[in-house]
Amino acid sequence: xxxxxxxEQLMIRQAAKDYAERELLQDVLERxxxxxxxxxxxxxxxxxxxxxxxxxxxYDGSGMDTVSYVLAMEELSxxxxxxxxxxxxxxxxxxxxxxxxxxxxxxxxxxxxLARGEHIGAFLLSEPEAGSDAMHQHTHxxxxxDYYLLNxxxxxxxxxxxxxxxxxxxxxxxxxxYRGINALIVxxxxxxxTIGPHEDKMGMRSSDTHSVMFTDVKVPKENRIGEDGxxxxxxxxxxxxxxxxxxxxxxxxxxxxxxxxxxxxxxxxAFGTEIANHQAIAFKLAxxxxxxxxxRNLCLKAAWLKDNGKPFSMASAMAKLYAADxxxxxxxxxxxxxxxxxxxxxxxxxxxxxxxxxxxxYEGTSEVQKIVVSRSLLRE
Amino acid sequence: MSILVYTENxxxxxxxxxxxxxxYAKSLADKxxxxxxxxxxGHVTDDELKQLGNYGAAKILNVADNRFDSLxxxxxxxxxxxxAKTEDSQIIILxxxxxxxxxxxxxxxxxxxxxxxxxxxxxxxxxxxxxxxKVFTQKAFAHVQIDADIKVLTLxxxxxxxxxxxxxxxxxxxxxxxxxxxxxxxxxxTNKVTGKVLLTDAEIVISGGRGMKGPENWGxxxxxxxxxxxxxxxxxxxxxxxxxxxxxxxxQTGKIIAPNLYVAFGISGAIQHLGGVSSxxxxxxxxxxxxxxxFEAADYGIxxxxxxxxxxxxxxxxxMKS
Amino acid sequence: MKFLVLIxxxxxxxxxxxxxxxxxxxxxxxxxxxxxxxxELALTRAVELKxxxxxxxxxxxxxxxxxxxxxxxxxxxxxADDAVRIDAKPKDAFYVATQLAQIAKDYDVIMAGxxxxxxxxxxxxxMLAEILGFNSVAAVSGMDIVDGKLSLTREIDGGQQKIEVxxxxxxxxxxxxAIDPRIPAMxxxxxxxxxxxxxxxxxxxxxxxxxxxxxxxxxxAACKLVEEDNVKELLRLLxxxxxxx
Numbered sequence: 001x002x003x004x005x006x007x008e009q010l011m012i013r014q015a016a017k018d019y020a021e022r023e024l025l026q027d028v029l030e031r032x033x034x035x036x037x038x039x040x041x042x043x044x045x046x047x048x049x050x051x052x053x054x055x056x057x058x059y060d061g062s063g064m065d066t067v068s069y070v071l072a073m074e075e076l077s078x079x080x081x082x083x084x085x086x087x088x089x090x091x092x093x094x095x096x097x098x099x100x101x102x103x104x105x106x107x108x109x110x111x112x113x114l115a116r117g118e119h120i121g122a123f124l125l126s127e128p129e130a131g132s133d134a135m136h137q138h139t140h141x142x143x144x145x146d147y148y149l150l151n152x153x154x155x156x157x158x159x160x161x162x163x164x165x166x167x168x169x170x171x172x173x174x175x176x177x178y179r180g181i182n183a184l185i186v187x188x189x190x191x192x193x194t195i196g197p198h199e200d201k202m203g204m205r206s207s208d209t210h211s212v213m214f215t216d217v218k219v220p221k222e223n224r225i226g227e228d229g230x231x232x233x234x235x236x237x238x239x240x241x242x243x244x245x246x247x248x249x250x251x252x253x254x255x256x257x258x259x260x261x262x263x264x265x266x267x268x269x270a271f272g273t274e275i276a277n278h279q280a281i282a283f284k285l286a287x288x289x290x291x292x293x294x295x296r297n298l299c300l301k302a303a304w305l306k307d308n309g310k311p312f313s314m315a316s317a318m319a320k321l322y323a324a325d326x327x328x329x330x331x332x333x334x335x336x337x338x339x340x341x342x343x344x345x346x347x348x349x350x351x352x353x354x355x356x357x358x359x360x361x362y363e364g365t366s367e368v369q370k371i372v373v374s375r376s377l378l379r380e
Numbered sequence: 381m382s383i384l385v386y387t388e389n390x391x392x393x394x395x396x397x398x399x400x401x402x403x404y405a406k407s408l409a410d411k412x413x414x415x416x417x418x419x420x421x422g423h424v425t426d427d428e429l430k431q432l433g434n435y436g437a438a439k440i441l442n443v444a445d446n447r448f449d450s451l452x453x454x455x456x457x458x459x460x461x462x463x464a465k466t467e468d469s470q471i472i473i474l475x476x477x478x479x480x481x482x483x484x485x486x487x488x489x490x491x492x493x494x495x496x497x498x499x500x501x502x503x504x505x506x507x508x509x510x511x512x513x514k515v516f517t518q519k520a521f522a523h524v525q526i527d528a529d530i531k532v533l534t535l536x537x538x539x540x541x542x543x544x545x546x547x548x549x550x551x552x553x554x555x556x557x558x559x560x561x562x563x564x565x566x567x568x569x570t571n572k573v574t575g576k577v578l579l580t581d582a583e584i585v586i587s588g589g590r591g592m593k594g595p596e597n598w599g600x601x602x603x604x605x606x607x608x609x610x611x612x613x614x615x616x617x618x619x620x621x622x623x624x625x626x627x628x629x630x631x632q633t634g635k636i637i638a639p640n641l642y643v644a645f646g647i648s649g650a651i652q653h654l655g656g657v658s659s660x661x662x663x664x665x666x667x668x669x670x671x672x673x674x675f676e677a678a679d680y681g682i683x684x685x686x687x688x689x690x691x692x693x694x695x696x697x698x699x700m701k702s
Numbered sequence: 703m704k705f706l707v708l709i710x711x712x713x714x715x716x717x718x719x720x721x722x723x724x725x726x727x728x729x730x731x732x733x734x735x736x737x738x739x740x741x742e743l744a745l746t747r748a749v750e751l752k753x754x755x756x757x758x759x760x761x762x763x764x765x766x767x768x769x770x771x772x773x774x775x776x777x778x779x780x781x782a783d784d785a786v787r788i789d790a791k792p793k794d795a796f797y798v799a800t801q802l803a804q805i806a807k808d809y810d811v812i813m814a815g816x817x818x819x820x821x822x823x824x825x826x827x828x829m830l831a832e833i834l835g836f837n838s839v840a841a842v843s844g845m846d847i848v849d850g851k852l853s854l855t856r857e858i859d860g861g862q863q864k865i866e867v868x869x870x871x872x873x874x875x876x877x878x879x880a881i882d883p884r885i886p887a888m889x890x891x892x893x894x895x896x897x898x899x900x901x902x903x904x905x906x907x908x909x910x911x912x913x914x915x916x917x918x919x920x921x922x923a924a925c926k927l928v929e930e931d932n933v934k935e936l937l938r939l940l941x942x943x944x945x946x947x
Binding site: 390451452453454457476477478479481482483484485486488489490493494495496497498508510513514515516517519520521522523524525526527528534564565566567568569570571572573578580581583584608626629632633634635640641651652655661662664665675676677678679680681682683684685688689692693696697700 | 796819839841946
């Protein structure tokens with residue numbers, strides 16, 4: 001069993017780390033305070049190839065494996081989880097969905113600009129009345145022959161305003177239940193789309209989250225992904241892969257918190273010595289390190305299974321469940337270790353703590369992940 | 381046989397480092413019972429040249445040739461190598477500054493010698509010839525042996541003291557026989573930064589970091605530097621933000637300086653910054669964070685608000701001067 | 703113009719410096735190797751010039767053993783076209799310059815970093831130039847290609863100069879040659895292995911210098927602290943005790 005990374009994977013990790021430390025770190029606090037979209041960074045990261053990491057070069061992607069993706073997400077998230085979520089949604093929900101289930105025409109038209117990062121992608125599943133209970137979609141897409149007529153509201157949409165390409169899940173055949181849901185590629189500029197105000201969030205404030213309302217929006221038939229009624233399955237399959245991105249993000253937030261807490265503990269003095277020399281603190285750090293290591297291993301295993309064409313649904317659910325939960329634990333302890341300094345913006349850990357909470361909620365709550373894991377387990 | 385020292389001049393004047401080189405050469409020469417010959421290239425008056433004798437140069441070779449003004453590396457190397465041959469010098473010493481670093485390796489190859497650059501002391505041994513220098517960007521020392529008959533050394537600035545001796549210097553005009561076609565560097569434009577104390581020459585350097593909060597707060601530092609005749613420096617984030625010019629950035633990727641006194645205001649002391657100033661004789665740090673790493677490197681410090689300390693320092697320096 | 707960028711393989715800047723073998727050698731255990739920071743800036747500038755259409759190709763070269771190949775591939779990822787490794791331990795500057803001379807004569811512009819962050823020799827560039835009989839320009843903080851000619855910015859004490867020089871030439875570059883080292887794009891990283899990396903044997907050469915010992919600096923005395931409102935005392939210490947005022 002080989003636990004070593006390839007030279008390419010190490011270079012990719014280093015590139016993400018260098019960009020995060022040199023560029024993202026410079027204005028991350030300001031952007032969080034102002035809830036300012038990281039436009040310049042998305043452009044730079046797109047140029048470096050981070051927006052279509054796993055897309056085949058023939059569709060203008062970088063052709064990397066999922067393990068590299070996990071490493072890149074970790075490094076970016078250690079410093080700026082708001083930027084990394086924009087990247088994660090683009091990569092492992094939208095691009096992945098199109099790569100796996102899109103037609104050649106759809107890939108030519110939509111995947112290429114997304115992979116190049118010229119367009120940002122958004123994934124519209126959640127609704128005001130349906131989050132975890134995604135089977136009951138209220139947004140509907142009436143089949144009108146050569147187009148669908150889309151009506152409804154989606155909310156909590158990452159990149160809701162900055163995205164150019166939406167993938168929208170909507171009900172076409174209510175009588176068929178979840179088997180009547182379709183996934184449609186929708187141009188953000190289509191007439192009839194209204195974007196709600198920017199949500200004033202606890203964390204990941206630099207990522208723009210909006211509700212999106214559709215009023216008689218016409219979506220060409222050829223924009224449907226997969227067979228008629230494939231939408232729910234599509235969404236679930238996309239989320240299987242998307243979970244790896246979010247798990248890596250959560251793990252990265254925790255890893256960043258651990259690094260900061262460790263550095264602080266080595267410098268801060270109390271009771272005659274550095275606090276790292278007090279067992280209470282040292283043991284906290286040990287616990288945090290074990291959790292981060294476990295989370296990382298779960299992410300890498302899920303990535304490896306995906307890269308090797310093996311089923312990875314349970315693995316990615318385990319990774320997301322665990323990484324998000326430990327991200328909350330590790331960031332809480334990181335704030336604690338910093339004492340008063342942990343409570344102020346300047347020391348970053350309070351931001352990591354706020355960011356960690358969302359990872360337990362979006363792209364499938366921790367509770368939903370437990371459903372996935374227990375069902376997989378009990379099925380055997 | 382003599383020890384040859386290349387003493388660079390700036391618009392016809394020598395600097396402290398030129399005299400450091402001669403003192404170093406003389407200390408070395410005394411141990412080997414050899415005279416010191418200084419080589420000067422450019423337009424330097426006899427009065428100025430004679431000063432080299434105050435530090436031990438017995439002979440001064442004066443190359444009054446303005447073709448060398450372009451600092452053409454190939455031509456300079458030929459000139460120094462020629463002088464070394466004329467003088468039958470086994471040891472050639474230059475400064476570890478821009479010109480010294482450019483020319484020393486070329487001379488070394490020409491004379492089939494061995495080079496140690498950035499030496500910080502007289503050789504501890506002559507046979508074998510072993511000399512000390514700093515390595516790993518100021519983090520350690522190395523003892524280097526030269527296994528060649530001819531030894532070329534570049535001396536790190538401010539690492540050797542000036543020792544005055546009886547002046548017995550004799551000045552000689554010298555032609556190093558460098559043909560016209562050797563010179564191929566054309567200077568199109570020169571932009572001098574006038575009026576300010578050169579960082580690399582300054583004995584005292586006042587430096588500001590991110591803790592100074594913004595470019596508008598540099599007035600106090602400028603006044604302090606003015607009063608002390610000091611150079612002004614800054615940490616990398618300050619020059620990256622555009623608060624101060626890149627020419628003031630000291631650090632591993634900026635300038636490496638070795639003043640007698642380095643005073644850092646609002647600088648945390650990242651490794652890369654310290655790598656640029658750790659050769660300073662004395663480091664003083666003023667920072668409100670008691671945990672700032674700079675206090676590990678500083679000799680003296682104040683844990684406090686730079687904005688309270690600077691005005692006090694200005695007052696105290698004014699008092700000292702009057 | 704064909705560019706050659708010399709690459710040194712050095713320990714990453716956060717490496718703890720330790721010596722072994724009775725303090726005669728640097729301890730390489732667990733060291734992360736990187737491109738020498740000045741060489742990385744040189745390469746960045748070369749890549750920028752190539753992207754602007756000013757130069758034909760960039761070769762990177764290193765004298766080193768097998769372990770330097772991943773550093774060379776990083777250079778290929780950043781944008782070099784091909785790499786050469788001369789298979790030998792980089793014994794000293796003269797030895798290294800002699801090895802590089804084998805391939806360097808075919809290039810118009812050779813870029814060397816001001817110094818390597820490990821042994822701080824500041825020698826290879828100048829030595830190589832002399833061996834090849836090329837001219838050299840040092841303290842180069844800017845490089846442009848104007849009408850097919852090389853235009854350099856050189857730092858002099860107290861200012862800067864704009865220089866024109868004929869090729870072939872060795873340019874010894876420093877801070878300012880590029881602002882930040884280029885981060886390799888993902889595509890560049892994935893393509894690095896496809897670019898040629900040739901390994902050639904060393905030629906007979908001698909070293910003129912050798913490292914016979916190392917030492918770490920003595921531990922520093924603790925910082926003497928003075929109260930914020932007692933600047934007078936600080937100045938007194940600096941004048942009477944440290945004797946620097």
